[in-house]
Amino acid sequence: MPGGDVTQRWEVHGAVQGVGFRPYVHRVATALGVGGEVRNIGGHVVITASAHPDVLARFHRTILDRTPPPAMVERIDVTTLKSPRKSRRFSVRDSVSRAGPRIVPVDLTTCAPCLEELFDPADRRYRYPFLNCSRCGPRATIVEQLPYDRVRTAMNRFPMCDRCAGEYHDPTDRRFHAEPIACPRCGPRLSWAGRTGEEALAAAVTTIGDGGVVAIKGIGGYQLVCDATNDQAVGRLRAVKHRRGKPFAVMVADLREAAGQAVVDGPAARRLESVARPIVLLPKRPGTAVSGAVAPRLPEIGLFLPNSPLHHLLLHDLGRPLVVTSGNLADEPITVSDEHARASLGPVTDGILGHDRPILTRNDDSVMRAGRLIRRARGYAPDPLALPVPSPRSVLALGAHLKNTVTLAVGDRAVISPHIGDLAKAGSVDAFERTTRRLCHWLDVTPEFCAHDLHPRYHSTSHAANWPSERRIAVQHHHAHVAAVAAEHGVDEPFIGVAYDGLGLGDDNTLWGGEVLLATYTGYRRLGRFGRVALPGGDVAVRRPDRMALGYRFGAEDFGADRLPQPPETRESALVRRMIERRVNSPLTSSAGRLFDAVAAMLGLCDENSYEGEAAILLEAAASGEPTGDPFTWNLHRRDGLWVYDPVPTLRELLGSGDSPVPRLAARFHATIAEVTVALVSEASATGGSRTVCLGGGVFQNDRLTTSVTDSLTGLGFRVLTGERVPVNDGGISFGQAAVAAALLTGRSTSCA
Template sequence: MYGIVQGVGFRPFVYNAAKKYGITGWVNNSGGAVTIDLTGDICNVKKFVIQVVKNPPFPAVVNKVRCVSLQYLHYDDFNIKRSSKESDTVKFIPPDMGTCENCLKDIMDKRGKRYRYAFANCTKCGPRYSVIKELPYDRRRTTMNSFEMCSSCKDEYTTPRDRRFHAETNCCQKCGPSLVIINNKGEIQKCEDVIDETIELIKNGKIVAVKGIGGFHLVCSGRNKVVIGELKNRKKRPSKPLAVMMKDINTVREFCEVNEKEEEILKSSKRPIVILRKKENIDLPENIAQGQKKLGIMLPYTPIHYLLLEQLDVLIMTSGNISGCPIEYKNSSALKNLKNVADYFLMHDREIYVPIDDSVVKVFNGEECIIRRGRGYAPSAEHMEVQDNIVALGAQEKSSISISKNSYVYTSQYLGNLQDFNCYRNYQYVIKHLTGILDVNPKIWVYDMHPLYVSSAYKKEGIKIRVQHHHAHMVSCMAEHNISEKVIGVIYDGTGFGLDGNIWGGEFFIGTRADFNRVGHFEYVDIQGGDAAIREPWRCAVSYLYFCGYDGKFIKNIDKNILDAAIQALNSSLNCYKSSSLGRFFDCIAVLIGLKNFITYDAEAAIALENIIDENVKETYKYKIRNENNVFLIEIKDILQGVLNDINCKLNEGTISAKFHNTISKLTCDLVLKLSKIYSISKVVLSGGVFENEHLLKAVYYELKNNGLEVFFNSKTPINDGGISFGQIAVAEAVTKKQSRE
């Protein structure tokens, strides 16, 4: 049996079902699958198989069953046999899961042996992927192997009716991991109860680095504006919103609008951060998410969190890292690298083998949409008719990798920006770990076309395939929705190396998984400043103004000498690149209406622009789309002129933002409808990081649907660059198949 059948209590479930129906034989973990060898009365065998396949215990999922008849062997009983390591089976790596209700009761039960124990878990919850060294999933192949079970835990582990029967991470106060508090000088803090001490530290305005399942969080009171500001300053992230952990769903409802689907996701065993709309005039510090209409909220998912939230109701729970670096997950490294950010460290001695950050999701159109794949969602396994041993290396920022084996594509967790050396080192580690655990011998390596991406330097033996960035975006959505025929692809993005050597990002494709034609795009603008233009969006604004024949007087709060130097550089085409990026156009408008001249995190200016939209405004700016050699070009000048006129007329920023968004939505739909008629195609794919803008995605999606088109967007795979590697594998498979036919 193949699926999520390891690390979820599946073998104990099979054992008890066998006893119920008088079945003899055995069950074991085989590679990444479960094998059952059984004998019994034919009627009882049928009942047994139906129960095991159709009604597995949560969170097990049976994806595939292979049955074979063997020579009869006599068995006296039914047993759980020692696991076997097989390389040719379909493997599903169990994800880390939030604490279940029964384990929560255990840690709150004063009479029980796990009262207030921070590492209580069972077959339905606890660490999995983050502690697994190799498959099949057994304790000896995890970081829990260093903790020998006491006699009481061993009894639970071997008792069929116990819910900890074959719970590989089983432990208690006597035999499991333990907590300690250390200050940022490396000194152990002596106290009666480490949890109570940590609560007092947080109440007193301290920042504590707390080690969880996949790494460290930086934690402080979610009600203390001063300490929140201090945390942002220490992380050098003055504007970026911080994730919040709330005590329970009632606390969440106090501060945010929560629909049924959002509540379901919040309370699921995956326990992601869910992006929720804030209620008005809530009693929380504004600097948690300055200028934002939404908050990133999660519920507690480990015993440590539940214990901390006994006396606290709102905690800042942000990734424990230095800005731009991967999450810290080793005790020594965290003490070294976070000592200037955290005042104290609440850490434990259970080794994290694979670091993994929190997942981030939102609900759009009633669907769960993954923004960042992490704990609970990684590694994913999606069925795809694809050859074995392809490794797709993803993008530069929001990187991930994808690997093919046994008609499944496995996609890693979010791995960050590869320009940071530590992120790249972790990226290499994850490639080695996943290819090893899945028994993959890479034959095909898939790269982004950008010659300067760090992943391009990842040199390995085998076939090398380069995939255009936006084609990978388009195909990631096609593969998710099992689309193979031609589609219209609308790919709105910030950066992507184009076939002509320019930077693309406002693209209209007609294509399949194997190839595409670029049939439309925003016209090219010379952007001055190289990569600095992304961090300093005022450079985008001056570039768009220059392109349309205006000077820099509309840009405020930039030194005149610096502004003049940029204009001179544009005159001389010095350090400039041609870009069709819609992301850069959004940056330009954000600068012109006075929102952001500089950013401290990805897409900050565009996010600020979306957050001020006046939803009541329905007007648009004028725009033109011209046909040049059968390629449609969206002109910039009329749109920019409309924005500048409104600025001169002192229209408020919310109105200008709304009119700009409405214009982009309308011209997108106009061009798609035109292309649909010309090419007789009714399927439309929307992908790329700009479509994280919910206002834009919603407007385009519904308008095209209302015009009778089938419209698809990423939900299981991130619509941003986190989905690139998944698309790359699908492209590589289609390309190699096409080449073999030719």
């Protein structure tokens, strides 16, 4: 060995498994003449490298700074070994399982070289729907166990042919250690009613082209597909899904087609083309061929680009945009089982385009708006996030009742599951149980503690009841919302949390939802809220914005001002009045979300929600394109030591605005809530001293409100944060619970006095 050479052991942390990182390391090492090896060990990659120190320094810089995406190196821990190796050969070794944190690789969209092969008639994988390489293809959805190697994936049932095996073992090949590697000779095959391969695909293409609805087996579950330009096909799909008004997502072939359907600026283009391939909500272009039934009454459309070879083939062969939506009925979780697809989707569709590669973990499409994730699923989950306070014990956080996710916290990392859904039906509960088990199995962790919501009727809370009481950590819903935002951004000091959502149980056993808190991860102090209102009929009022409007007319918290004008009496309004007066099934809530519902009903936009949040979405849509305008009248009062926003003056002025256009009134209402929020935050800051503000809760999916609040507070010198990689809605609750539990388990306590 030349004099001066040394041997180092590098432990590489980050997104370095299942992303072509080991082949990349091999290529760089070989080019530089570095000897040694690289292998997966537990959740990291370990490199043993021998060379002159100057060469090793260059090797280190290249690996740290120039690793191509989707791999991402966070840090490299270096140890110099006492006994230098003498080999100049560099090899990729088999993975080694080891206790400790593990990384589950996310599913990756088809890369450019594979896409070129897909449409190259001379290539042996021409039009093969399952081609992939070390930098693309399914990952999380086919993993059975870690570390990530073919023998521990759903591909284990497909023995490689000689040519695929040669590529898999060739360090110079793009498919070197590409675990899902396959070709038409040895890999999965499409199927359709007894037909396979190209015949199956052709049958599906013909059916969709003729206006049919087809179930296809995607990466993370079955999807329902139809022609997005065909009004009748879209209407048929709505009937199949029992989906009256909720918008559908549209898949387009490329960025050029996306720009033909919506306004696509630079940041939007980068999101659309990212390896995660999320659905991105964008402003519609008028007069496009896409059916108006795709996103009725909304100024935005959800677009995404193909994320698998099969999607590329469908779009290529049909030559038109396609509605591609979750393969489920009503509020059930996305279907992954072939048997369940035949039983539930078969009878209501015109055919099923399936295949024989199992989906081991469901993973729906991710959804993004204005650069912020609304649904964290395929392409993002289960990528780990850092915890601001490392957890000394493993914690399973069970999330909320709606938009459920679960999070497993181990050390300084938290792994959020893919989106599960609403735990109101047996299918969703089963998906919750399966996802919880699989997450623990993946990471080889038996959780020592669980974190859960306060609400006793949530299924996630019922699940926590199976744990010993000393192993349960209850986390208040709105504290979890704002803690999720703070944790995502690494906030390490007391902060002002603004939590606006539908409903969550408060620590006083009332229903909260319009809250301003002075918080740390270990506790909070409630400093402000919205005025309370009766929720006539309980859950019925959540579904019925017109009921909420009556709740404000008859049961708004009294601050001594004139009440709202009374509506003409009907049978229902008389019933609601009696319910409120007699306090029959009419709990009080301080919910901001329910106020948005009531205003939508008062403006004639939505009397009954056909999907969660519809009224608020239509209210924001009504304000689209309108200038900010003057806020309505609003008042803050001191009550029981809190600053309380009284919405009655706001609603009285809105109802008395005569013939003012609805868009104008909707814009003024948004301006009012933004101004109220700034006032509440300013009072909270004067009390608690913090200048950091975390905006959490589903209401902050409203981009108009979020932008207005952020701009105003930033102008006043506040640091304003909201969820970006973690949804601000209930999909982020489990991450917030994990952050709170981790901090509590350290024994670290920060005063919120």
